[in-house]
Amino acid sequence: MQRAPHRLVDAFESKLEPLEAEFHRAYWDSQVHASPENDRRRAELELELRSLKGDATFLAGVTEALAEELHDPLLRRQLQVLRLALTADQMTDAQREELVELSSSVESDFATFRAEVDCESLSENEILEILETSSDSARSERAWRASKELGGRVAERVRELARLRNHAALALGYPDHYGMALDLQEISEEWLFKLFDELEELTREPFLRWKAGLDEALSNRFGTKHLRPWHYADPFFQYQPRSATVDLDHLFGDGAAVRLAQGTFGSWGIDIGGVLERSDLFPRQMKSQHAFCLDVDRSGRDVRILANIVPGERWVEVMLHECGHAAYDVSIDGKLPYLLREPAHTFVTEAVAILSGRLTRDPEWLVNVAGVSPGEVDPLAQELARSSAIQSILFARWVLVMAHFERALYADPEADLEAIWWDLVQRFQFVQGPEDEVPGVWAAKVHVASAPVYYHNYLLGELLASQLMETMRARVGGVLAGTAAGDLLREYLMKPGNSLRWDTLIQDATGAPLSPHAFAAEVAL
Ligand SMILES: [Zn+2]
Incomplete structure (x- = not known):
């Protein structure tokens, strides 16, 4: 049969x-x-x-x-x-x-x-x-x-x-x-937007409190009370302005991004040396300016990363993120059939990537992996925790803009998309758009065209990253608990590939269904 x-x-x-x-x-x-x-x-x-x-x-x-x-x-x-x-x-x-x-x-x-x-x-x-x-x-x-x-x-x-x-x-x-x-x-879709409503509520107060301080600083810096999107440093306000957070750039000079990615995954017992060798990591003309990880043939032997590394924290974070994807790809059970030799879900691989990227603000990682002296890190610990929480909140609210925008775009492609864009930016990011038009402002994010209906996965990934970190702390003593931490990720989360649906996999790996609880605890300021 x-x-x-x-x-x-x-x-x-x-x-x-x-x-x-x-x-x-x-x-x-x-x-x-x-x-x-x-x-x-x-x-x-x-x-x-x-x-x-x-x-x-x-x-x-x-x-x-x-x-x-x-x-x-x-x-x-x-x-x-x-x-x-x-x-x-x-x-x-x-x-x-x-x-x-x-x-x-x-x-x-x-x-x-x-x-x-x-x-x-x-x-x-x-x-x-x-x-x-x-x-x-x-x-x-x-x-x-x-x-x-x-x-x-x-x-x-x-x-x-x-x-x-x-x-x-x-x-x-x-x-x-x-x-x-x-x-x-x-x-x-119903589950997703109910979850997003919860996240909107959960992050509103801490976001507004933080942004009030930021606005004051930006008003002073630019000498204007009328703040507009260009004052917020990141073109989409998806990252904190460097001026508003602990600046760690001086810790990450030439060569740091690659070395620290290798060190981090090595400490988990996951070898990404081959991945880095096949990768194209530095800026060049005529090359995509973004970053991504590509599993060429699902054999685990040809995983590559494209990046545009320059010194500073940002590209260390991006490299850890992309290497998180790569670690997943190389950890999938090679004995599974081809069709199942892929991550269980886009957001599950995002979760591993996000969890890895967050490490640049983890005091333990800064000391034990990046080799910064405890004397330099300890006084920053509280501020680092705060800035990580802020970053998660800020990013969550940016994803809400994108997810709601995409839903609106497909609900009616003929609508006044620029107006919808600025309404959402105002609603979730509390940033006022310019007085005159910015034609196609909503299309300036590459994902709208090339990765349609994808962005929500980043936020689900954030939630899962928090849930995984909570599990790692409870079961093996922390995210950086050496190979025990790596084994937990590999055995329960990555090795099964797509042989299990994401909800079953998460229940198996963390003992609970995906929920915003761990994320909420992390961002409570
Ligand atoms: Zn990613």
Whole structure:
């Protein structure tokens, strides 16, 4: 009886595995060196991959197989994973081509964009530097506006992407792409937004208290009471201004990011040396300015990181974060079938990454891994805990902007998106938008175009990171409790890959369902 479903899975896997690896290589090439050829190749392979997943007959077979009684849980899970993956790509060839072409063109603009400020072409790192350090309101405004210019350039294409995605979702019986994407991520929209309402409540007071102090400092620095988005250092106000927190940049010079990533994961008994060797870690022209981790073939032997490391805390944090993803990828049980050799959920791998990234503000890590003297760290301990809590709160509120915005975008792509954007920024971040228009301001975040319906995963990841840290403290004595801590992450969380659905996995790994409790305890100031 069960031979047929097995054959179905095997047949698909044998096509998927080589194609996915080839696509990943092409994707990597297009990010480390943007060129028309690399972009074209990447788009072609993406199309091929999506067209393979778009096979309607195959999906019908999978759905039929799932209706049967299947006694092998791994086979059942593979079919479930397949059903979710295939459903997302059900559309006509013409639709698929248009979608891939559009999103590739937007991403390629993001990869090559350099903002022009005062006749100078600047990288993202350079823009950030102006926003962090300038006391000249007009110059900050010019830098901020320049960083949003790309949004105006791509906005119409991103709107069209939303229409196309909606069109496909509608044909499958979903109200829009947002609802479909969540469903295919095994997340209930009702559950998610109820959780977000709780988080909005939970973080409001501490956020406002902290922001009142920040606003006062910024008003003094810029000599104005009328604070606008460009005064808040980060172009999206998703990070604390360096001026408002303990500055640790002097602790992290050249070479720190790579060395400390290796040291951290080494202390957990997770070897990421091979990952770092295959990675592309430093800034260059024509290279994506962001950071990501890519598992090329799910063998655990070709995991790579793209980064743009410059000295300072930020890129140490980013490297720890990306190495958290890499650690997950290399820790998945190699004996699992291909389809299950991936993280259980986007937000579960985000949780490991976030937990790792948070370490730069952990006094124990600063002393034991980064080698800073206790005499320097101890007096900062309280302030570090406070700034970590603030960062989590600030980030949570930024994610609320993004998640609510995306839901609104797909609910009505024709709406006045700029107005919706500023309403949400006002509601969650308490920042007032500029008086005049900033065309396409909402499209200046690359995720809106290239990682649709993804951002909520960062906040779920924050919650899970806190829950995991709580579990590690209770069971092995702390996050940095050597290989015991690493083993806990590896054995219970990462090794099972996608053989378990995220809710079962989290219950197994932490002894409780995902909840905001541990996060709430951490951010209570
Ligand atoms: Zn991440």
